[in-house]
Amino acid sequence: MRRMTARPANAHQARLLRALRDSGPNSRAQLGDETELSRSKLAVEVDRLLETGLVVADGLAASRGGRRSHNIRLAPGLRFLGVDIGATSVDVAVTNAELEILGHLTHPMDVREGPVAVFEQVLNMVQKLRDSGVADGFDGAGIGVPGPVRFPEGVPVAPPIMPGWDGFPVREALSQELGCPVMVDNDVNLMAMGEQQAGVARSVRDFFCVKIGTGIGCGVVVGGVVHRGMTGSAGDIGHIQVDPEGRQCACGNRGCLEAHFSGAALARDAEAAAREDRSVELAGRLEAAGRLSAADVAAAAAAGDGVALDLIQEGGARTGQVIAGLVSFFNPGLVVIGGGVTGLGHHLLASIRTQVYRRSLPLATGNLPIVPAELGPAAGVTGAVRLISDHLFSPA
Amino acid sequence: MRRMTARPANAHQARLLRALRDSGPNSRAQLGDETELSRSKLAVEVDRLLETGLVVADGLAASRGGRRSHNIRLAPGLRFLGVDIGATSVDVAVTNAELEILGHLTHPMDVREGPVAVFEQVLNMVQKLRDSGVADGFDGAGIGVPGPVRFPEGVPVAPPIMPGWDGFPVREALSQELGCPVMVDNDVNLMAMGEQQAGVARSVRDFFCVKIGTGIGCGVVVGGVVHRGMTGSAGDIGHIQVDPEGRQCACGNRGCLEAHFSGAALARDAEAAAREDRSVELAGRLEAAGRLSAADVAAAAAAGDGVALDLIQEGGARTGQVIAGLVSFFNPGLVVIGGGVTGLGHHLLASIRTQVYRRSLPLATGNLPIVPAELGPAAGVTGAVRLISDHLFSPA
DNA sequence: CGTACTTCTTCCTGTTACGGGACAAAGACG
DNA sequence: CGTCTTTGTCCCGTAACAGGAAGAAGTACG
Numbered sequence: 001m002r003r004m005t006a007r008p009a010n011a012h013q014a015r016l017l018r019a020l021r022d023s024g025p026n027s028r029a030q031l032g033d034e035t036e037l038s039r040s041k042l043a044v045e046v047d048r049l050l051e052t053g054l055v056v057a058d059g060l061a062a063s064r065g066g067r068r069s070h071n072i073r074l075a076p077g078l079r080f081l082g083v084d085i086g087a088t089s090v091d092v093a094v095t096n097a098e099l100e101i102l103g104h105l106t107h108p109m110d111v112r113e114g115p116v117a118v119f120e121q122v123l124n125m126v127q128k129l130r131d132s133g134v135a136d137g138f139d140g141a142g143i144g145v146p147g148p149v150r151f152p153e154g155v156p157v158a159p160p161i162m163p164g165w166d167g168f169p170v171r172e173a174l175s176q177e178l179g180c181p182v183m184v185d186n187d188v189n190l191m192a193m194g195e196q197q198a199g200v201a202r203s204v205r206d207f208f209c210v211k212i213g214t215g216i217g218c219g220v221v222v223g224g225v226v227h228r229g230m231t232g233s234a235g236d237i238g239h240i241q242v243d244p245e246g247r248q249c250a251c252g253n254r255g256c257l258e259a260h261f262s263g264a265a266l267a268r269d270a271e272a273a274a275r276e277d278r279s280v281e282l283a284g285r286l287e288a289a290g291r292l293s294a295a296d297v298a299a300a301a302a303a304g305d306g307v308a309l310d311l312i313q314e315g316g317a318r319t320g321q322v323i324a325g326l327v328s329f330f331n332p333g334l335v336v337i338g339g340g341v342t343g344l345g346h347h348l349l350a351s352i353r354t355q356v357y358r359r360s361l362p363l364a365t366g367n368l369p370i371v372p373a374e375l376g377p378a379a380g381v382t383g384a385v386r387l388i389s390d391h392l393f394s395p396a
Numbered sequence: 397m398r399r400m401t402a403r404p405a406n407a408h409q410a411r412l413l414r415a416l417r418d419s420g421p422n423s424r425a426q427l428g429d430e431t432e433l434s435r436s437k438l439a440v441e442v443d444r445l446l447e448t449g450l451v452v453a454d455g456l457a458a459s460r461g462g463r464r465s466h467n468i469r470l471a472p473g474l475r476f477l478g479v480d481i482g483a484t485s486v487d488v489a490v491t492n493a494e495l496e497i498l499g500h501l502t503h504p505m506d507v508r509e510g511p512v513a514v515f516e517q518v519l520n521m522v523q524k525l526r527d528s529g530v531a532d533g534f535d536g537a538g539i540g541v542p543g544p545v546r547f548p549e550g551v552p553v554a555p556p557i558m559p560g561w562d563g564f565p566v567r568e569a570l571s572q573e574l575g576c577p578v579m580v581d582n583d584v585n586l587m588a589m590g591e592q593q594a595g596v597a598r599s600v601r602d603f604f605c606v607k608i609g610t611g612i613g614c615g616v617v618v619g620g621v622v623h624r625g626m627t628g629s630a631g632d633i634g635h636i637q638v639d640p641e642g643r644q645c646a647c648g649n650r651g652c653l654e655a656h657f658s659g660a661a662l663a664r665d666a667e668a669a670a671r672e673d674r675s676v677e678l679a680g681r682l683e684a685a686g687r688l689s690a691a692d693v694a695a696a697a698a699a700g701d702g703v704a705l706d707l708i709q710e711g712g713a714r715t716g717q718v719i720a721g722l723v724s725f726f727n728p729g730l731v732v733i734g735g736g737v738t739g740l741g742h743h744l745l746a747s748i749r750t751q752v753y754r755r756s757l758p759l760a761t762g763n764l765p766i767v768p769a770e771l772g773p774a775a776g777v778t779g780a781v782r783l784i785s786d787h788l789f790s791p792a
Numbered sequence: 793c794g795t796a797c798t799t800c801t802t803c804c805t806g807t808t809a810c811g812g813g814a815c816a817a818a819g820a821c822g
Numbered sequence: 823c824g825t826c827t828t829t830g831t832c833c834c835g836t837a838a839c840a841g842g843a844a845g846a847a848g849t850a851c852g
Contacts, residue, residue: 220726230602231727231763331627368626
């Protein structure tokens with residue numbers, strides 16, 4: 001299949017492409033309404049896009065009362081690849097240019113095995129997707145890694161949980177493998193972009209997105225744009241202090257949020273409770289599985305286990321405490337809670353909400369929804385394809 | 397004097413005006429270099445600006461090796477007014493279009509006396525400045541108030557420390573009085589803009605500016621633009637919790653930063669120490685003045701008083717603790733510390749730095765200057781005139 | 793002092809972008 | 823079948839714009 005070589009030649013074409021991406025196939029007339037381009041200009045630019053093959057005609061549009069219009073859509077053969085490397089798993093997905101997921105694979109994998117092993121796994125999964133027929137080649141790829149990234153170069157910098165990745169040229173390597181443009185970002189930023197593209201944050205311009213997985217991170221969106229900070233480490237809230245006399249954290253400090261609540265901390269606490277026989281429910285699960293995870297705590301809580309509920313409640317309170325501070329500082333229009341522990345569901349959310357609404361000023365919380373993420377495991381890969389398509393659908 | 401009626405007609409003119417504002421009188425050639433406009437375009441736009449009277453010719457520029465150029469400068473008669481209403485004082489300043497302060501008055505005043513009284517005071521001071529001859533009328537005014545503002549309307553909303561101001565049409569009222577455009581913002585945001593315009597933050601695009609005065613607030617600048625948040629309360633960090641079992645705060649919660657450290661809290665603590673005879677130095681000052689302020693603590697610390705130093709050290713640690721969290725979240729390129737208590741000087745700064753560098757990740761703090769504000773009492777008014785000039789020097 | 797070279801400004805022209813009117817095409821509606 | 827609406831195309835006048843040419847006003851140097 002011929003791959004996308006052309007790029008929008010100007011800002012107008014870029015706007016048209018994004019409009020087509022976000023609202024699907026569209027008639028010229030509707031496009032004109034949306035982008036507020038004059039008819040002549042629209043005709044010229046659409047014709048050029050048709051020439052380059054980025055968009056194609058696609059049957060007739062529904063009539064709006066007069067002559068029927070021909071639909072325009074992004075070339076149906078375009079394919080984007082989204083890769084989400086988590087601490088303990090890898091997600092790979094293929095989408096069309098409208099960012100609809102055509103194929104999605106997940107594989108458990110420890111990121112600490114290093115970039116070479118992980119890349120091998122990713123390329124394996126990509127091959128599987130190729131074999132399944134959803135894609136031949138790719139026009140662009142986005143990839144997220146669980147640590148800070150020097151964004152312009154697409155290189156992880158000083159990632160705490162993934163030694164061996166520091167300085168590894170992720171962008172360059174993947175681009176070489178796939179033969180297409182690649183963009184790299186923090187996995188949490190991608191989650192935020194995913195929710196902004198296709199999830200709960202679709203119409204919000206200032207929000208943040210807390211991801212509670214193995215660790216805790218936070219994607220910050222200001223004016224519709226991801227805020228990455230000076231060194232790409234914005235949103236790194238896992239090591240904010242929640243208790244001066246709190247637990248020792250791997251980072252060397254005391255009382256970090258992550259030490260008190262995260263997928264890893266929760267599992268540890270649950271196992272401790274099980275061993276100390278404080279919870280029959282958890283003890284049984286530990287017996288059965290040999291170890292516990294956040295999912296076990298969720299299940300125990302759903303079964304009414306008091307200890308599990310307490311763990312969730314306290315974790316939510318800790319998280320809420322931090323979020324309350326950030327809400328005061330940032331005054332967002334929405335807070336999204338996502339990540340592996342979203343299985344903890346309503347209990348966690350309620351606990352967070354209580355804390356935030358109690359601790360932040362009414363002016364900031366008055367109209368502040370705190371909601372669970374909508375996309376689940378697809379958020380990361382959706383954000384990844386959004387990232388690369390934003391890049392490609394922008395004027396050169 | 398004829399007042400500015402014209403506004404830049406397009407983005408190019410706006411850019412030219414801002415360039416002239418920020419780098420002073422300039423030759424056409426240099427302007428061309430700075431704004432990267434073609435000679436023809438530059439000539440046309442400059443001519444139009446000359447016609448409208450916004451800029452004037454101003455003698456010959458220094459030669460750069462060939463024919464000398466005529467200088468262009470912003471009309472010397474343009475006058476902006478900056479008003480900074482603090483919790484306990486009012487600042488009023490007049491600047492020219494290059495935002496150089498031509499006259500500056502300060503007057504102690506309790507904002508709780510309400511908008512009518514404060515406005516009367518402000519207008520009084522304005523009249524004094526007028527009488528001194530630095531200005532006749534004004535082409536625009538910026539005004540800062542110590543509380544959240546609904547920015548587009550220029551109206552304070554639910555300000556905790558200034559009851560009676562809620563909903564008062566500050567913008568409308570001042571505009572009526574002065575007969576010129578007015579913009580209103582939070583005083584802390586203005587301080588940040590001031591430091592960005594003429595202080596330490598001149599070349600930084602992402603930073604925040606912590607103002608420790610009667611209360612504590614924080615101006616957040618993202619990509620060179622002040623971030624005001626959804627309801628205009630961004631940066632309201634005074635009520636972030638620093639100690640779950642901490643002091644009771646006026647807001648109803650426990651352990652707010654402001655309850656533990658701020659101009660007001662510091663004075664209270666110092667008086668307590670004086671009464672309990674823990675510090676001879678402070679007791680003496682209390683005796684002399686009848687009450688203590690942050691300045692007294694600063695003086696006592698300078699004299700080597702241990703209690704005063706401890707107070708500063710602990711306050712700095714509390715503040716640093718909060719800032720550390722915000723640094724992790726936001727990853728700024730600079731942190732500015734300002735406000736009334738900057739008199740506390742190096743001790744405070746050192747204490748804050750220690751805490752931030754210890755508690756935030758190296759990636760975020762590695763190249764993070766934490767510096768005192770440069771402009772002192774002029775920051776607010778400078779930010780205010782910057783605000784209005786940004787507004788006026790933008791395409792209609 | 794004169795000549796060569798720079799820099800700066802103005803004038804001019806060809807190109808491109810753009811908006812909107814006129815008109816044709818295609819369907820909706822009665 | 824006729825009329826109305828919507829859509830797409832063509833076309834033209836206007837404005838924006840870049841860059842060349844030439845003149846004005848300096849400097850550098852013999």
